[in-house]
Every structure is written in structure tokens, then in C-alpha cells.
Amino acid sequence: MAVPPEGTPCWADAMFSDAEGAKRFYGDVLGWTFGKASPEYGNYTQASAEGKAVAAVVPPMPGQEGPAQWCLYFSSPDAAATAAKIRENGGEVLMEPMQVGEFGTMCLAREPSGAVFGVWQAGTHEGFETTGTPGAYCWAEVFTREPEKADAFFSAVFPYTAKQMDDDAVDFRIFNVGDDTVLGRMKMTDDFPPEVPSYINVYFTVDDCDEAVAKATKDGAVLRYGPVTTPFGRFAALTDPQGANFSVIDVTTTEGEMPTTTDV
Missing domain, CATH: 3.10.180.10 (2,3-Dihydroxybiphenyl 1,2-Dioxygenase, domain 1)
Structure with missing residues (x-):
């Protein structure tokens, strides 16, 4: 790549x-x-x-x-x-x-x-050699309690254009580089314990979300959310046995219509 x-x-x-x-x-x-x-x-x-x-x-x-x-x-x-x-x-x-x-x-x-x-x-290491394939990185979201700060920062540091999801239930924004959507930003709700700081959650692609969750929890991970099927895929949020948060997503299993967004 x-x-x-x-x-x-x-x-x-x-x-x-x-x-x-x-x-x-x-x-x-x-x-x-x-x-x-x-x-x-x-x-x-x-x-x-x-x-x-x-x-x-x-x-x-x-x-x-x-x-x-x-x-x-x-x-x-x-x-x-x-x-x-x-x-x-x-x-x-x-x-x-x-x-x-x-x-x-x-x-x-x-x-x-x-x-x-x-x-x-x-330099010689250009980064991911594949994305969106089983086992590879797929997506990431900034989880923050102060979206205004994060939004202004990322848009100023990188050449992003932004769109806000039209949904009163969640405060979610996406950032694009050209025509490619590269990053999401989610406002943390009260569902997150107050001691959890802002962080970037990475998603890794899997063939079967439920199977990946079963393996992860058997191996000592904690299931935080899901599995749930969305227009983007079936995903679940996990914390691995050493405390690192990550998500798994099967992008081939989808449900519902894509949400609409507004340029900001």
C-alpha cells in the first residue's frame, strides 16, 4: 500500500x-x-x-x-x-x-x-499493509466528554472536513480526508465510568463477531457492549485481559439504513 x-x-x-x-x-x-x-x-x-x-x-x-x-x-x-x-x-x-x-x-x-x-x-514502513480485511484495522473513534475541544483540534491539525450525524440520541461526528471517511468522534455518555479518560477506540475486522467475542471472553476479555448489528456491520466493544479497549466488527453483516449527516 x-x-x-x-x-x-x-x-x-x-x-x-x-x-x-x-x-x-x-x-x-x-x-x-x-x-x-x-x-x-x-x-x-x-x-x-x-x-x-x-x-x-x-x-x-x-x-x-x-x-x-x-x-x-x-x-x-x-x-x-x-x-x-x-x-x-x-x-x-x-x-x-x-x-x-x-x-x-x-x-x-x-x-x-x-x-x-x-x-x-x-520511511520504509508505510503503515498498515491491509485494512478492512479479517484481522486488520478497520475503523477508529475518539471517545471524549469534551467534543468541542476534540473537534476543533483534529480539524485544525489535520486536513479534515467534518459531518455531524443527524441523531438527537447520540453526539457523533465523522472526519473526512477528501472523499474518504477516516475517523469518528463520539461524545461519552454517563454509561462510561467517570474514571475512564478520553481515548481512541480501534476496530479490528473479523469474519464472525459473535465467534470473536466468544473467543475473547473465554481468554479473559470483558465484553463492554454488543454484539449489535448496525448499518456499518455487527460489532462489539471489549477490554482485553490487560485492560486495553478495542472493538471487533464484521462489516459483511449489516442492518438498517445508513444515518444522514450534515456538513459542519
Whole structure:
């Protein structure tokens, strides 16, 4: 795949205190296989689905242990310029742009409402080798209690146009790069415990949502929502055994009409 346009989600990884346990879990639930760990890059280990790179897991550096969470990276032609935009628009740069060998340049940041994300300027590693196929990344949503902050930030940092879903029951917005819808934003409701911070939830594609949920819960995950069938697919929200939130979606099983949206 070519380097995706600026602002497009292009990679996902997660830090797990039990990296081997994470490999077993995601290998069972999503069918991932894993390459060799790279000691020179903190034992960063790439995951593949059907032989194509889809994500990575890594153990924490000493002193960096904390709750596991998936980090979504957005494509940038210039990570330093994007880091400057992040600061200018009220975000916080958690890790300054850092070159990762010949693979590319990474940066970690936090948007004003609290969700952590990454920026990736591609070198030899262009990001996901497949999306929307079984085991691969499919979609992501920013969950936040302060949508105004998140909306203004992402639209200023990346070349997004936005549409608001016409639904009084939920506050949901989508962001486009050109004609491609690349990201959602959901206002967190009181269903979320107050201690849960803003975060970006990643969706991975599966052949059968119910089967994936059964495997995940058998392996120690907690089912948070679903499975439910929507116009976009049948999906469920889960928390893996080490505390990282993610969702699984079968995009071939759909129900209902697509919601209407309004340009904003």
C-alpha cells in the first residue's frame, strides 16, 4: 500500500506488560501471527494477518509500566510540522518526533480533551499493509466528554472536513480526508465510568463477531457492549485481559439504513 494521505490512520500498536500473553490473546481472537522481536527497538514485535502487517505489540520500557492501551497513528508528511500544529492548537506533545531507523519518524501526543495518539511520517514502513480485511484495522473513534475541544483540534491539525450525524440520541461526528471517511468522534455518555479518560477506540475486522467475542471472553476479555448489528456491520466493544479497549466488527453483516449527516 502507498503512504496514506495526511490525517489518515496508518498504524496501531500497544504496550503490554505481558507481551507474550497479548500475542496469545490476539493470535486466538484475531488470527494474528507475530514476527521476531526487535531488541534494538525495545522488542517491538509486528503482527500480521494473512501475511500482511496490521499492528504491533511491545513490552514497556523499565519505569514506563502502566495500563495497556492501543495507540492509533495518523499519517503525516512532516512529523515535526504536525507536532508544531499540535502545540499551536492546545495539544500536548508527549514524545518529540523521533526517527526510528529507516522505518520512519514517530511522535506521541495528547489532544486537549485527553485522548493519546501517535503521528507517523513514513520511511520504509508505510503503515498498515491491509485494512478492512479479517484481522486488520478497520475503523477508529475518539471517545471524549469534551467534543468541542476534540473537534476543533483534529480539524485544525489535520486536513479534515467534518459531518455531524443527524441523531438527537447520540453526539457523533465523522472526519473526512477528501472523499474518504477516516475517523469518528463520539461524545461519552454517563454509561462510561467517570474514571475512564478520553481515548481512541480501534476496530479490528473479523469474519464472525459473535465467534470473536466468544473467543475473547473465554481468554479473559470483558465484553463492554454488543454484539449489535448496525448499518456499518455487527460489532462489539471489549477490554482485553490487560485492560486495553478495542472493538471487533464484521462489516459483511449489516442492518438498517445508513444515518444522514450534515456538513459542519
